[in-house]
Amino acid sequence: MSLFFEITQSLDGFVAGPAPSLEDPLGKGGEALHEWAFALRAWREPHGRDDGEEGPEGDLVDASRARAGAVIMGRKMFSGGSGPWDEDPNASGWWGDEPPFAMPVFVLTHHEREPLALGETTMTFVTGGIEEALARATEAAGGKDVQVAGGAEAGQQYLAAGLLDELLIHTAPVFLGAGTPLFLGPSPDTRLEIAESLGGRLATHVRYRVVR
């Protein structure tokens, strides 16, 4: 089992723009980060559409999806920023009735809550911290890999704890100027090597392996 963190950043290192909200969970300008994905069949299919482009970037998205048997995400990524969660701990997040995961999802949170079944995705809320979430996701993944899907804070926590095996970073040719930084002082002791890279028209994709 490998634990990989996959996320898209701007050229200036932000994964969301300023002022994220339930209506605008990626913050001001943040949607532009993901333009590289929106056109791909590999992205559109899990989002319920049956068209889109094929190619090396689609293959990369497919491969990342195929290797994962479970997903871990932070609470803000579930609920869409500082949304109604804080007032209503039973809010259903912003993933709608058919989240694109179609595999077990574990949400890092401080609020105890019953699992939430949405289409083919069951969201399980974990209050015991990143190691408990990893243990449960690993079990649910049934031998496949586990993906930390974001946000930045969840990835930073797994990185700082030395639990990540890989980072798959998509960098879009976009400046956000402010917002949520992907990295905030990760340990310089973390050694990486480039495992794979792919240049696209709307993003550059690099898979880094953590060297132990």
Added chain:
Amino acid sequence: MSLFFEITQSLDGFVAGPAPSLEDPLGKGGEALHEWAFALRAWREPHGRDDGEEGPEGDLVDASRARAGAVIMGRKMFSGGSGPWDEDPNASGWWGDEPPFAMPVFVLTHHEREPLALGETTMTFVTGGIEEALARATEAAGGKDVQVAGGAEAGQQYLAAGLLDELLIHTAPVFLGAGTPLFLGPSPDTRLEIAESLGGRLATHVRYRVVR
């Protein structure tokens, strides 16, 4: 004439580590950023060595060098961080007797100073700001392009002023954790497109074109 900014950053967005000094101008850990270049014939040759590897990354370095007819750099890049410059405005910097540029170099500074001839490189000190430096470098380049070679602050100034045509960013699989950030709140209004990308073993290279 195109104005391009070329620099190497860490995965977490720093171009130098903490505490740069004359002895350690790239700061703690900063040397590791440039490992991708050290092995290349294209890098070694201008540094007075006649060996090194050929390949696509070398071709990219050669191409970047061949297109440039003049270089602009910040004062700290000339003098090697907060070195003896502040005490001795006639200090010769840390480029030695044979700087690797072998073309006219314009140094952004607040100190008036006579040009400094070092081997095939003449360093000219410009106190009139980035536009004056650009005008003089453009003239000296004789129809070729002008390279902003760093540091981060010089690049940021040209970017913020809307004067850059391209950015050539090399990203090394290194975390520095702290240091000199490549970008500090550039305008989100700057639109970019990816003009070229190349994945190497020790760095990913992306050339971004500014869209006007």
